[in-house]
Amino acid sequence: MATEAHGEETGGLVFHPLDQFIVKPLFGEIGDPVSWYTITNVTLWMALAVLAIIALFVFGTRGRGIVPSRTQSIGEILYGFTYKMVEDVAGKDAIKFFPYIMTLFMFILFANYLGLLPMSFATTSHIAVTAVLALAVFLTVTIVGFVKNGTKFLGLFWVSSAPLALRPILAIIELISYFVRPVSHSIRLGGNIMAGHAVMKVFAGFAAVAAISPFAVVSITAIYGLEMLVAGVQAYVFTILTCVYLKDALHPSH
Amino acid sequence: MATETEHAAGEAAAAAEVALGTPPEAAGPGMPQLAFETFSNQIFWLVVALVIIYFVMSRIALPRIAGVLAERQGTITNDLAAAEELKQKAVDAEEAYKKALADARTEAQKIAAETKAEIQADLDAAKAKADAEISAKTAESEKAISEIRAGAVDSASAVAKDTVEAILAAMGFSADKAAVDAAVADRMKG
Amino acid sequence: MEGDIAQLGQFIGAGLAGIGSGAAAIGVGHVAGNFLAGALRNPSAAGGQTATLFIGIAFAEALGIFSFLIALLLMFAV
Incomplete structure (x- = not known):
């Protein structure tokens, strides 16, 4: 099926919306x-994200100005935003996880926005990457939950406010939803980024037909704007869900 | 066909290197996200990137930003305290000014009252003196008038006696001096 | 012939899975609309609930993304 599809498409419209996600060696x-x-395009774009973060947070704040420079105030806004989110959602005692959450947030944010550059490679569109991120959160939360609360952490699944007869059923549901968390957490991020990029590629394929190319170009512009929003919102959602899970681990009582 | 490739890749990515041989493009449009032979590469570089970001964040960036924010908070607090102090000073100065103004006003009132009392005293003394003089003059004048009046009565009785004696002599009567005096005095009383 | 039928099934399935994206759009619209209705009734409480709004939108949208993924899997991976 696969080779046939490629053969057929060479004549008219060319749709390879997923080719942009191929991991290939850089050299x-x-x-x-x-x-x-192997040094691949994944390496390149992750390195660019790391460099951008270092540029913003290390070289941008080098002045340590009481009156901040522009880049320093961007860094301070991101710091304050994340700090307030951790404090409000996860609680005061979650502050010691702040560097960890900040790392996740900044990596996803910068990878998402760098992925939106034309001809770039979106590292967060790969399920392998987002699954590692989500599993890291899942393992951290589970370990922290057991270390902090011991067996009381299992009270998260035993809803003591429900009628006694319902509790085993609720426990099963809670257990399933707990283990589905990393799956939905990773697929939400990866799927969103992949969907946006693939849709843009599909409309780019339409642009080859003269009759509908203005429509296609306008659509790409509109979807690009939407993707700018989605890139920020998905990074925010990933982070805030991490905070919510962390709150569950620190205060498991319902 | 693609399915077979994916399965082979999933089952034994390293062992099936020969079977895979062809890159993903050549293998057809499978999902690159499910090309399991690239997973180890992505995960390795992701972990490297995350570790670098974590160390940069926790060792350099976050303490620095926290320090800057704390310093700024401190500066703002100090400035606010200084402003509060200056404000207090201004309030004190205003109080002092108001107090001085009130003192000056009471002083002025006191002086005015004293002056007024002095003037009143002088005025009273002068008035009393003038009253005394006037009453002395009045008494003197009354005395003079009474003297003049007494003089006038004496003169009138003398004239009347003389006139009575002359009339009586002209009429041929010898005048009884004592009777004339009594009659004149009697008349003069009326 | 057999392969053609299988391919037909894949395409039909992918198209059906695409409906899920529209359903997710309805869900996201519900979340945002109800948030707006609540926010206009009590604007002072709205500011603190934007995080909840985004979480709700993310949950609704994730299910649409799942259906989109199933469509993609049917088209390109199966």
Whole structure:
């Protein structure tokens, strides 16, 4: 099916909306095998995200001005925003996880926005990347929950406010929803980014037909604007859900 | 076909390197997200990136920003305290000014009252003196008038006696001096 | 012939899965609309609930994304 599809499309409209997500080695032949240490486009765009974060948070704040410079005030706004979010949602005692949450938020935010550059590679559109992020959150939350509360953490699944007969059923539901968290957490982020980029590529394919190309170009512009919003909102949602899960781990009582 | 490739990749990514051989493009439009042979690469570089960001954040960036924010908070607090102090000073100065003004006003009132009392005293003394003089003059004048009146009565009785004696002599009567005096005095009383 | 029928099934399934995206759009609209209705009734309480709004939108949208993923899987991966 696959090769046939490629063969058919060469004549008219060319849709390869998922080709932009292919992981390929940065140096050497396209067909080279990708082993774990190969420098790929993933490496490039993650490195760019890291460099952008360092540029903003290390070189931007180098002045340590009482009256901040522009880049310093951007860094301060992001710091204050995340700090307030952790404090409000997860509670005062979650502040010691603030660097961890800040790391996740900044990486996702910068990877999302760098992925929106034309010809770039969206690292957060890959389920492997988002799954690692979500699993890291899941494991942290679970370990913190058991270390902080011991077996009382299991009270999260035993809804003591419900009637006794309902509690086992609710416990099963709560258990399932707990283990579905990393799945939905990762697929939400990866799927959103992938969907936006794929839709843009589909409309870019329409732009090849003269009759509808103005419509296609306007649509790409509109969807690009939407994706700018989605990139920020998804990073925010990932972070705030991390805070919510962390609150569950620190204060498991319902 | 794509399905077979994916499955092979999923089951034994490393062992099936030969079977995979072809890159994802050549293998057809499978989902690159499900190309399991690239997972180890992505995960490795993701972990590297996250660790770098974490250390940059926790060692350099976040303490620095927290320090800057705390310093700014301190500066603002100090400035506010200084402003409060200056405001207090201004309030004190205003109080002092008001107090001085009130003192001056009472002083002025006191002086005015004293002056007024002095003038009143002088005035009273002068008035009393003038009254005394006037009453002395009045008494003197009354005395003079009474003297003049007494003089006038004496003269009138003398004239009347003389006139009576002359009339009586002209009429041929010898005048009894004592009777004439009595009659004149009797008349003069009326 | 057999492959054609399978391919037909894939495309039909992908199209049906696409309906899920529209359903998610309805869900997101419900969340945002009800938030706006509540916010206009009590504007002072609205500011503190924007985080809840985004979480609600994210949950509603995630299910639409799942259906989109299923469509993509049917089209490209199966």
